[in-house]
Amino acid sequence: MSSSEDQFLTNLLHKQEQPTASPTDLAETVARWKSATDEEVRTLLSSVLESLQTDAQSDRLNLPLLEAFLEGLAQRYAPKSRSGGPPPAPLEAPTFELLAQLYDALGARNSARYQILRVLASAGTTASLGLFANRLVDDPPTQPRQLDAACVPLFQATQLDVDALFPKLFDALGNPVLAAIVLDLSNHLYRRGMVAEHPATPRVQSLTQLLKAMAERLRLVEEQPSKYAANQQELQNLIGESATLIIPLCDALGAIGDPAAVPALNIVLEVRHRRLRAEAATALARLGEKRGVEMLVELAADPASRTRALAYLEELDEVVQVPKEHRSPSALAEAKLASWLAEPQQIGLAPQSVEVVDRRRQFWPGFDEPQDCFLVRYEYPFPQGPLIGIGLVGPTIYCLAVDLQDLAPSDIYAIYAGWHADHPELYEEDADDLADSERDVYEMAGKELDADNVELALVGRFFGRNMPVYRARRSQQPGFLVVDGDEASWYGAGNNSRPLGAREAYWIHKGRRLLATFNSDFGEEDESPTE
Known part of the structure; x- marks a missing residue:
């Protein structure tokens, strides 16, 4: 080990005796380990593991430095590394084993260890993916953000040894957050044509039972919300967690194509959650159930669910079933604003009514070609009084918090153009x-x-x-x-x-x-x- 590597190891193993690394130092660390040889990486990992076994104090590690080191290992597999300059030296199976051992040694409290899973997923070899799958299922990161970051490389890969991941990953179906990611991944692989058969096909019975249980639970929550949540925020979180798993379940069952899933999907159609009804209806339509198409046509009449319903009907080649007035440019503008307002970071629920009050095709700052612009009036019947506003749909989708009802349409366009214009001067x-x-x-x-x-x-x-x-x-x-x-x-x-x-x-x-x-x-x- 060179003197620079010795110093790096010293800094890494003695967090309490070293100041936090500067951004420049961390950037240099990432760059260094993006091009390190397999032997250099393996030597460093062996030294770290030996020190941890001696001291049994993983919390002494310099976490920013550890994360930068692991990030460097993951970045060596980034697409840009493959396309520009010589490819990085490949890591070998023994090195992946050492990374897995380090993951185990760091323990669940270590906030940087999820990066090891990201390295294993980024490498994409049979050996690295097997180690990844075992640890993701048996000892997953505790934070949803870390789970997402660890799994992102799998969604970005153009080819994977699917047998190294499945069926092991399906052992995580008991963990709702992890189950949603695993199902999303299996749906993604099938949709991309990376597998001939949906990976969850052998599990269709257990998936159907899980969907039925989740849907019946959500229906009870909707009927008696105060019994399951102390306040509105808790209720939204509970419904959101259920939706996160039900959505990929519906997608998977629709892709697998087993009619045994129909009863469970029909239960989802009975909940009030628009997105879930659209997902269940689409799955039913893929299973040849006429009720699925009928429900999507019904949802297309509702501005808050229109955009998604029309997109799914396009995929099913059934969009002609929707009346023309629900497919017009104005109807789509109303749908886009209703969907935007229903997002959690906006108002969080769909308005009672939306209506296009003006439509123009005009040049807009920042665009070379004329843009179709719509002013859409919306209304919420809140107990403290109605909330009425006018939003813009076109070059962007946005609603200002101020009341614009007394302004002429040209001035409403003007206020949005003035807000939206982006130029250093x-x-x-x-x-x-x-x-x-x-x-x-x-x-x-x-x-x-x-x-x-x-x-x-x-x-x-x-x-x-x-x-x-x-x-x-x-x-x-x-x-x-x-x-x-x-x-x-x-x-x-x-x-x-x-x-x-x-x-x-x-x-x-x-x-x-x-x-x-x-x-x-x-x-x-x-x-x-x-x-």
Whole structure:
């Protein structure tokens, strides 16, 4: 072992005596082990294992350094390594054995050891995959994120020794999180044509029983939510965990094609969860059950499930069964917004109603060709009062939190264009972030404006042009003045609970300028002029 390797080993084995490695040092570590020989890797692993057996203290390891070392081993198998420059030296079966022994020695508390599974999966040899499968099933990482990272290389591989993974991986079906990943992998391999027969075919009976149990449990949860969850968050987590496993179960049973799965899939059709009903219906359709196609057609009538239902019906060559009004561009725009709003990171549930209120084909900042743009009104009947908004579907899908109902369509497009535009010379600076001298100039200029209670809010930077934005009042109504050259444009804040702010007012102004630059007829399609 060279002196540099000796030093690396010393740093690795004595976490408490060494400062945490810098990002530069960690990057060098990754680069070093991406090209190390098999003998060098094996020598280092043997030394680490010997030290752990002597001290029996795996928590003394320098975790950032250990993770960087393992990441370097995994990256040697990345596709870019195969396509550029000489291929890295292959690791041999004895080295994989040492990695597996290190995984065992580190124990479940070690937060870096999942990287060993990633190395074994990335290598993709019969020996490495066998070791991977045994440890993933018998002693898996404890964090879902680590499980995902360990298994990602299997989904990226173009060829795998499937017999080294299955049927061993199906021994993990008792672990819901791990079972979902294993089923996703088996579905992926079958869909990609990497196996002639679905790997879970011999397990169809146990999969059917598992799906039936999961579906009946979810149905009970929906009927008596307070019995199974103390609050809404717990309920959502419980339903989400069930859905994570039911989805790949339906996919697998539909691919396997055994009619014995029909009763269990029919139970899933009875739950209220739209995504699960779509998955079960698709599986039933693949099994030749007419009810599956009928359910997908029914789901296509619901904006919140329309996009997925239409996609599945396309795959089944049955999309003509859907009425044309549910396949139109406007219907698809409504579906996209409803699906976006239902995502957990947004509102988390589908709106009661969605409706396209304006549609235009126009040039949009950042796009070379004209874009189909839709304004979609949505409504939620919340107990504290209805939540109504207007979102954009087209160049992007988004809903601003402010109330846009009083704006003309052209100004709604403008506010989204101003928000969406991405360019280093287009940005805003809050008044508090300005240099004192610049802020003083704008505050003095604000005193000359025709409004009351004028206060500098921010300055928009528009391709070298500065546009100060002031909070103010006119006729006792709050709003904003955007000064653009010699002209000051007024934007009312509105009197509702979700008024425009200074940034939103500036986005309208900025968006107007951008859209008018690209579209000579911008604003002419509005039914009524903007104040």
